[in-house]
Amino acid sequence: MNPFIYKRATDPGDAVHEISGNRNAKFLGGGTNLVDLMKMEVELPTELVDITRLNLKSIEKNGGGLRIGALVSNTDLATNRMVMENYPVLSQAILAGASPQLRNMATVGGNLLQRTRCYYFMDTAFPCNKRVPGSGCPAIPGYNRIHAILGTSDKCIAVHPSDMCVALAALDAVINVRGPRGDRQIPISDFHRLPGDTPNIDTNLQQDELIVSVDLPPAPFAKRSRYLKVRDRAQYAFALVSVAVALELNGSRIQSARLAMGGVAHKPWRSTDAEKILAGAPANRQTFTAAAEAAVKGAQPQKYNAFKVELAKRAIVRVLEETASGKTGGVA
Amino acid sequence: MEHDDERDILPNVITELDEIDGTMDSMENLSDCESNTAVDYLLSDDGEARRRFLIQSMIAGGGFAAANLLLSHKMIAYAQTLQNKEGRVDPAITMPVNLRVNGKSYQLQLEPQTTLLDAIRERIGLTGSKKGCDRGQCGACTVLADGHRINSCLALAAAHEGVEITTIEGLANGDQLHPLQEAFIKHDGFQCGYCTPGQIMSAAGFLKEGCPPGMTLRDCMSGNICRCGAYNGIFAAIEETIGPESRVS
Numbered sequence: 001m002n003p004f005i006y007k008r009a010t011d012p013g014d015a016v017h018e019i020s021g022n023r024n025a026k027f028l029g030g031g032t033n034l035v036d037l038m039k040m041e042v043e044l045p046t047e048l049v050d051i052t053r054l055n056l057k058s059i060e061k062n063g064g065g066l067r068i069g070a071l072v073s074n075t076d077l078a079t080n081r082m083v084m085e086n087y088p089v090l091s092q093a094i095l096a097g098a099s100p101q102l103r104n105m106a107t108v109g110g111n112l113l114q115r116t117r118c119y120y121f122m123d124t125a126f127p128c129n130k131r132v133p134g135s136g137c138p139a140i141p142g143y144n145r146i147h148a149i150l151g152t153s154d155k156c157i158a159v160h161p162s163d164m165c166v167a168l169a170a171l172d173a174v175i176n177v178r179g180p181r182g183d184r185q186i187p188i189s190d191f192h193r194l195p196g197d198t199p200n201i202d203t204n205l206q207q208d209e210l211i212v213s214v215d216l217p218p219a220p221f222a223k224r225s226r227y228l229k230v231r232d233r234a235q236y237a238f239a240l241v242s243v244a245v246a247l248e249l250n251g252s253r254i255q256s257a258r259l260a261m262g263g264v265a266h267k268p269w270r271s272t273d274a275e276k277i278l279a280g281a282p283a284n285r286q287t288f289t290a291a292a293e294a295a296v297k298g299a300q301p302q303k304y305n306a307f308k309v310e311l312a313k314r315a316i317v318r319v320l321e322e323t324a325s326g327k328t329g330g331v332a
Numbered sequence: 333m334e335h336d337d338e339r340d341i342l343p344n345v346i347t348e349l350d351e352i353d354g355t356m357d358s359m360e361n362l363s364d365c366e367s368n369t370a371v372d373y374l375l376s377d378d379g380e381a382r383r384r385f386l387i388q389s390m391i392a393g394g395g396f397a398a399a400n401l402l403l404s405h406k407m408i409a410y411a412q413t414l415q416n417k418e419g420r421v422d423p424a425i426t427m428p429v430n431l432r433v434n435g436k437s438y439q440l441q442l443e444p445q446t447t448l449l450d451a452i453r454e455r456i457g458l459t460g461s462k463k464g465c466d467r468g469q470c471g472a473c474t475v476l477a478d479g480h481r482i483n484s485c486l487a488l489a490a491a492h493e494g495v496e497i498t499t500i501e502g503l504a505n506g507d508q509l510h511p512l513q514e515a516f517i518k519h520d521g522f523q524c525g526y527c528t529p530g531q532i533m534s535a536a537g538f539l540k541e542g543c544p545p546g547m548t549l550r551d552c553m554s555g556n557i558c559r560c561g562a563y564n565g566i567f568a569a570i571e572e573t574i575g576p577e578s579r580v581s
Contacts, residue, residue: 003425006444006490028491035447035486036467048444050491075480079544095544099555101534102468104480105487235554329546 001038008050012178012210018049020180020208027051027210029071030105032098033114041124042115042131052107056212059083064218070109070211074164075100077108087216088328089225089244093167096229099236109211112165112175112191115202116158116266117238118147129155130199137199144302146240149309151265156199157302160192160267161238167227169260169268170244171216179209192267199266221246221256224326228319229262230311239263241312243319247283254278254287254324259295261312271295274316283324285317292316429490433458434502444490449473451489452499460500460529464557471556474530474537475499481537483555500529503536512536515569523560531556535570549574 009015019025025047028034037043056069059080066082077083078094094103094111120126120138127135139147139157147157165188173188192203205211216222225246231237242262248255257278261269274291281287292313299309429442433456440455449466452458452475461484464472468483475484476498484497503510512532515521522528534556543552549567558566 001445004444005425006427006488008491028488031488031491032468032483032486035488038445039467048488050488052491073480075541084545091544092546095547099471100538100541100552101471101474101481101483101555102486104477104537105482235551 001035002041002044002046004045005047006050007047009054012054012056012212015049015051015054015210016178016180016208018047019210022047023207025049027109029107029110030073030102031110032102032106033110037115037122040122042122051210062215066216068108068214068216070213071107074098074103074106074108074111077164078103085223087167087171087222087225089170089222089227089246090164090167090216092227093163093229093242093244096227096239096242097163108164108214111162112168112211112214113203113205114162117161118158121158130158130195130202133198133200140302143304145304146238146263147302147305148265149296149299149301149305149312150261150269151194151267152300153195153197153199155197156195156266158195158199158266159263160265162268163227163229163239163242163262165192166242166260166262166268167225167244168214168216169270170225170246170258171219171222172258174215174217175205175211176213176215177205177209178212179206183212185215188268189270195266219246219258221248221258224249224323225258226319226323226327228315228322230315241308241315243312243315245316245319245323247278247320247323249283249324252283254281254283257291259291259316261295261316264299264308264312269295273297278320283320285321288317288320289313291320427490430493431456431489431497432495433497434499435496440489442489444488446489447485448475448487448489448492448497449484452484452497458499458501461533462526462529464527464530469557470527470530471534472527472530474533474556476533476537479537479540481534481541481555498533498536500533503532510536511573512539512569515572516566519565519568519572521562521565521569522558523562527556527558527560531558531566535566535573538570539574 007018009018019027024045026034026045028048028050029052034043052071054071056071058069059072059082060067068077074094078091084091118139120142121128121130126138129135129137137156144157146159148159168188175186175188175191177184177186186204190204193201227244229239229242231240239262241264244260246258257275259271259274271294274295277291277294278287295316296309296312301309424443426441426443429440431438431440431451433452438456440451442451449461449463452461461475462472463485464470466485468486471483473483473485474481477492477495503513512535516532534553538552543549549570
């Protein structure tokens with residue numbers, strides 16, 4: 001790790017003030033991704049502003065939905081009664097990720113901002129357009145089994161590793177941020193970026209902005225929601241493919257639906273095409289298969305990850321069937 | 333041997349020696365520590381002499397283990413130097429950090445990038461917590477922070493002031509072992525023992541957390557890896573401690 005100056009923020013205003021004074025300063029939350037990347041010398045901040053003592057740790061009812069403080073730990077969020085009852089996909093997604101120790105340390109804000117686990121990105125011995133713009137992408141001609149099949153560019157095929165974010169994408173979450181220019185709201189679909197020509201920029205959060213909270217809007221489909229994660233191990237591995245779905249049923253017909261995928265793109269992949277097929281259709285395998293086809297339409301597999309296309313389709317069908325039938329438990 | 337010939341034969345060694353040289357440069361104030369001929373070579377200002385000594389030791393069959401042993405000996409002495417002599421501050425930026433570990437307070441002077449694990453092991457001297465991967469992937473470094481299990485290798489010491497840290501050394505009550513420790517012995521929940529402190533601390537954290545619905549004991553211990561494969565004994569020990577309502581699948 002390169003040496004840095006450590007500062008501890010006392011309140012959000014103080015945190016924003018500190019961070020805006022140094023372009024090479026970063027916020028420190030749980031540190032589970034940042035400290036790791038600093039050990040790998042991928043991240044080289046000259047200053048860390050520790051925000052872990054800020055009073056942003058509550059989960060509260062908010063206009064029929066929930067407001068979640070940015071410093072709520074992943075464990076606390078996943079095991080919160082209101083979340084488990086009203087947004088089960090979010091609880092399941094978080095519990096499917098990482099390990100108990102990491103979930104205890106990790107924060108909501110940090111989970112949003114975590115960076116890809118592309119092994120070329122994480123190894124400074126390799127060129128990488130995300131680390132060093134213009135240096136090239138070794139994953140494209142390389143071993144790209146865990147990389148993206150959707151939304152890629154010729155500059156970067158990295159995948160966003162979060163489970164929580166996939167659930168937030170399905171739930172239309174809104175992220176509240178504070179900066180020197182004031183407060184603003186960023187819908188989850190606008191938070192993470194596609195790589196395009198600027199893979200070095202992961203999100204639309206500015207360097208001097210602090211995530212303060214995440215809002216979950218009330219939604220008729222949220223209660224009947226589920227997360228399915230497919231990976232090489234039963235636990236403690238990132239997704240090859242994951243799916244978050246939410247269904248509002250009217251008898252055996254789907255009233256409205258949400259569907260988002262993880263493990264397939266640079267950001268959680270909401271599929272409004274699949275959702276349009278589901279809405280108003282009977283909740284049966286034929287519908288689910290059609291939705292799955294729509295969700296992966298336009299997929300551009302890499303040399304080593306073509307399996308993800310079929311895997312994603314089957315995962316979508318399976319989780320839709322489980323959600324429609326009201327299955328609980330056994331998601332990971 | 334000429335230096336250039338050594339470079340041809342042992343390119344990897346040369347790279348590592350560069351790192352050791354860098355470390356050596358920052359350890360100048362060790363003259364009052366116990367020394368022997370080998371260490372004198374290591375501390376020598378003559379970089380050439382230093383490198384030749386290390387290479388020859390390796391070739392002679394001592395391997396890097398010998399060099400590493402000498403280095404870690406000096407590292408401990410270096411750390412003690414920092415603690416004992418307040419007037420002698422090392423060239424790096426340090427800051428005061430007060431840690432609470434196993435109910436005791438420690439006033440330390442640390443570089444900001446010191447992890448909680450390194451502070452516990454190298455500065456406080458509680459070496460029960462292990463460095464397995466140093467990247468939060470194996471769980472050997474698991475400690476409790478205000479009762480919650482964390483990977484201390486990814487925790488910065490400076491960020492954990494005022495937090496009650498519990499390490500494996502703090503689990504027993506004097507001579508009376510914690511029920512988990514007794515169970516691990518009874519059920520032979522270890523082979524080499526390296527992951528064991530982390531396993532026990534993780535299990536201690538799990539006892540407080542409980543098992544979220546839909547998850548099993550195995551799921552809840554997934555953050556602790558055992559390369560020896562002693563999982564059967566580990567789970568038997570934890571199950572016994574939890575009691576008949578535990579589930580393992």
